[in-house]
Amino acid sequence: MKKRTFLKCSLTALAAGVAALHAVPVSAKKYGVALDKVPALKKAGGTVTIRLAEKDILLIRVSDSEVRGFVAVCTHRACPVSYEKNQIVCHCHSSHFDLDGKVKSGPAQKSLSRVPVVLDGSRIIVGDL
Numbered sequence: 001m002k003k004r005t006f007l008k009c010s011l012t013a014l015a016a017g018v019a020a021l022h023a024v025p026v027s028a029k030k031y032g033v034a035l036d037k038v039p040a041l042k043k044a045g046g047t048v049t050i051r052l053a054e055k056d057i058l059l060i061r062v063s064d065s066e067v068r069g070f071v072a073v074c075t076h077r078a079c080p081v082s083y084e085k086n087q088i089v090c091h092c093h094s095s096h097f098d099l100d101g102k103v104k105s106g107p108a109q110k111s112l113s114r115v116p117v118v119l120d121g122s123r124i125i126v127g128d129l
């Protein structure tokens with residue numbers, strides 16, 4: 001990775017503001033996160049990036065009944081991705097992904113990695129990590 005790209009990616013990661021949350025393991029590879037700890041996810045359109053199992057996970061509340069999760073790493077050259085205006089964006093080289101994680105525009109060629117997420121009352125269950 002070139003120095004300029006590295007700096008751009010690092011600044012993007014800082015801007016994304018990865019939240020450190022208290023996640024409770026609910027099984028070997030699943031974590032429970034109380035919605036009270038992530039108020040951004042209480043309404044559709046809300047998003048947050050959390051760190052679980054040494055991975056940054058982008059969570060997006062796409063509707064009242066669904067939260068989607070993605071490994072928050074671009075499939076091009078591993079820069080951080082973030083949610084913006086109903087899509088997922090990597091600012092390092094301007095790849096765009098839809099809310100299924102599929103590439104809308106490159107240079108990325110591969111979809112983002114999905115992470116299973118279940119809304120379970122007052123918490124979300126994130127796994128398999």
Ligand code: FES
Binds near residue numbers: 090
């Ligand atoms: S790292 Fe190149 S577009 Fe994301």
